[in-house]
Amino acid sequence: MELDVDIEKRHGAFRFSAAFSLESQRCGVFGPSGSGKSTLMHLLSGLLTPDRGRISLAGRVLYDSAAGINLPPEQRRIGVVFQHAHLFPHMNVRRNLLYGWRRTEAADRRIAPEALIGVLNLHHLLDRGVNRLSGGERQRVALGRTVLACPRLILMDEPLTGLDEELKFQIIPYLKKALDEFDIPLLFISHSLREMRLMTDEALVFRDGAMQERMSTENLARSGMATVGGGYANMLNLGAPRKVNDLWSYPWGENELVLTEGGDGGDNLFELDARDIVLFKNHPEATSARNLLSCTVAGTFGFNNRVGVELDCGGMRLVAQIVPESVRELGIGPGTAIVAAIKASSFRRLSSMAVC
Amino acid sequence: MIALTPNDIDAIWLSIKVACGATLITTPLGFAAAYFLAFSRLPAKSLIEGLINLPLVLPPVVVGYLLLLLFGQSGFLGPLLQSVDLRIIFTLSGAVLASAVVGFPLMVRAIRIGLEGIDRNCLQASRTLGAGWWDTLLTITLPLSGRAVLAGMTLMFARSLGEFGATIILAGNIPGVTQTIPLAIYDYTNTPGGDRMALNLCLVSIVLSFTVLMLSEAVARSMKRN
Numbered sequence: 001m002e003l004d005v006d007i008e009k010r011h012g013a014f015r016f017s018a019a020f021s022l023e024s025q026r027c028g029v030f031g032p033s034g035s036g037k038s039t040l041m042h043l044l045s046g047l048l049t050p051d052r053g054r055i056s057l058a059g060r061v062l063y064d065s066a067a068g069i070n071l072p073p074e075q076r077r078i079g080v081v082f083q084h085a086h087l088f089p090h091m092n093v094r095r096n097l098l099y100g101w102r103r104t105e106a107a108d109r110r111i112a113p114e115a116l117i118g119v120l121n122l123h124h125l126l127d128r129g130v131n132r133l134s135g136g137e138r139q140r141v142a143l144g145r146t147v148l149a150c151p152r153l154i155l156m157d158e159p160l161t162g163l164d165e166e167l168k169f170q171i172i173p174y175l176k177k178a179l180d181e182f183d184i185p186l187l188f189i190s191h192s193l194r195e196m197r198l199m200t201d202e203a204l205v206f207r208d209g210a211m212q213e214r215m216s217t218e219n220l221a222r223s224g225m226a227t228v229g230g231g232y233a234n235m236l237n238l239g240a241p242r243k244v245n246d247l248w249s250y251p252w253g254e255n256e257l258v259l260t261e262g263g264d265g266g267d268n269l270f271e272l273d274a275r276d277i278v279l280f281k282n283h284p285e286a287t288s289a290r291n292l293l294s295c296t297v298a299g300t301f302g303f304n305n306r307v308g309v310e311l312d313c314g315g316m317r318l319v320a321q322i323v324p325e326s327v328r329e330l331g332i333g334p335g336t337a338i339v340a341a342i343k344a345s346s347f348r349r350l351s352s353m354a355v356c
Numbered sequence: 357m358i359a360l361t362p363n364d365i366d367a368i369w370l371s372i373k374v375a376c377g378a379t380l381i382t383t384p385l386g387f388a389a390a391y392f393l394a395f396s397r398l399p400a401k402s403l404i405e406g407l408i409n410l411p412l413v414l415p416p417v418v419v420g421y422l423l424l425l426l427f428g429q430s431g432f433l434g435p436l437l438q439s440v441d442l443r444i445i446f447t448l449s450g451a452v453l454a455s456a457v458v459g460f461p462l463m464v465r466a467i468r469i470g471l472e473g474i475d476r477n478c479l480q481a482s483r484t485l486g487a488g489w490w491d492t493l494l495t496i497t498l499p500l501s502g503r504a505v506l507a508g509m510t511l512m513f514a515r516s517l518g519e520f521g522a523t524i525i526l527a528g529n530i531p532g533v534t535q536t537i538p539l540a541i542y543d544y545t546n547t548p549g550g551d552r553m554a555l556n557l558c559l560v561s562i563v564l565s566f567t568v569l570m571l572s573e574a575v576a577r578s579m580k581r582n
Binding site: 072078089090100 | 475477478480481482483484485486487488489491495496499500
């Protein structure tokens with residue numbers, strides 16, 4: 001995506017301003033509620049007109065106050081997936097899905113409805129009325145409807161908020177698969193760091209109506225360590241488990257991880273709090289922690305009295321959070337060999353990443 | 357058995373003509389007015405809302421009289437319409453106009469409630485999916501407010517069947533030309549021995565109104581099913 005934005009908008013006492021230029025395929029817009037995330041979505045899609053500025057997408061000017069250009073939403077070809085699906089209640093699933101497709105010029109129709117319906121697993125729902133769908137199904141139809149309009153960019157405004165945790169992690173693989181398969185750039189709006197990390201590589205941080213900074217999603221997650229009560233969660237995508245006595249063993253790079261929780265045959269997504277990793281200088285003789293990983297320190301980063309230690313465990317990365325005093329005592333620096341101990345019960349299963 | 361005079365038959369036909377005419381003319385206008393009131397954010401909105409609702413609170417006779425002043429020979433619009441050979445007062449057009457004006461606020465109110473019930477985000481979604489304003493109006497707004505439009509048309513039709521005050525002032529009470537059922541009943545009640553004839557027309561009026569209501573309910577039900 002080549003999105004260039006430099007806009008301002010005043011709405012009562014609320015002032016919004018943003019200037020950025022994006023090239024990454026999946027970008028996030030992160031910030032607390034009221035920070036201007038949804039305003040950005042409305043301004044980009046043309047549902048709201050900026051006071052001043054310029055927006056261009058892939059070389060096409062969508063809005064330019066100086067030149068008097070302001071394309072209406074239907075000509076911008078920017079797809080929007082709203083927080084609540086907002087399906088058309090008087091149409092069945094099929095007509096909802098094809099609404100945008102039918103309004104797309106034949107030359108621009110690069111996505112086949114059949115293929116997308118397969119990816120989103122909607123075949124059995126096509127003739128159903130949208131009022132008889134579950135929350136997750138509704139969101140899948142809304143996504144399909146937007147993708148089938150073959151947009152040049154998709155904006156997602158908190159598409160997972162309001163869905164329960166279980167459902168969220170069931171939808172994410174669909175989202176990613178649909179966008180990857182049809183090569184559509186994404187601007188993902190969310191206040192959830194975890195969703196942001198699963199969906200995007202880069203994030204724009206908004207606060208009080210203005211864009212504050214721009215950083216990789218990984219760095220955004222690491223900076224969470226500086227906030228009160230915040231920490232860093234490692235996201236581990238593990239393969240199919242094997243039952244070992246009454247625990248489960250998952251392959252992870254060159255290592256095996258022992259967990260208390262079982263998983264599916266496909267990929268399994270787990271979260272591991274950086275504070276739950278204990279570091280030892282030498283290999284401990286005996287410990288209740290089931291996972292002892294020999295790693296080398298790749299680097300450290302610090303915020304106040306918290307230090308994040310980035311570990312290289314046989315090619316895989318892991319971040320442990322310790323205090324500065326431990327860093328001094330253990331003599332931790334880049335290249336230090338160290339042993340990480342993790343309890344089998346520290347891993348929190350997010351959900352199966354397998355498309356079900 | 358009800359015995360109807362040729363005059364009564366005329367009155368029934370006129371009533372139906374007036375009600376159909378008034379309903380057909382006001383439906384697009386009523387929809388436009390309701391759309392404006394439901395979606396516009398103009399500051400003048402409440403003033404226009406008041407104007408539209410005025411016939412609802414004014415006595416129909418007053419509405420009829422004001423229309424007479426407006427469309428009469430020396431009125432503001434009378435000579436203008438006369439130049440295109442259209443006469444309003446003491447004609448069928450006058451009866452239609454009187455009914456339309458009096459029933460208009462009821463229709464607008466019904467449609468507006470329906471429009472306000474539509475999720476705005478659905479309308480925004482259709483725009484981002486490539487549908488223009490008219491496309492959205494025809495494929496999303498109208499179908500979603502269809503039942504409300506039908507309710508507005510039913511109210512309008514029923515109100516027109518019963519319109520008396522404004523009609524008698526603007527269109528007069530001319531048998532065969534502007535004498536609708538309520539005006540004919542009024543004539544009968546002023547004639548000695550006309551009670552029985554008046555009652556006959558009352559029965560016709562009840563049957564007609566009831567039929568309209570049942571029809572409207574049936575259409576609304578089939579709309580809901582789809």
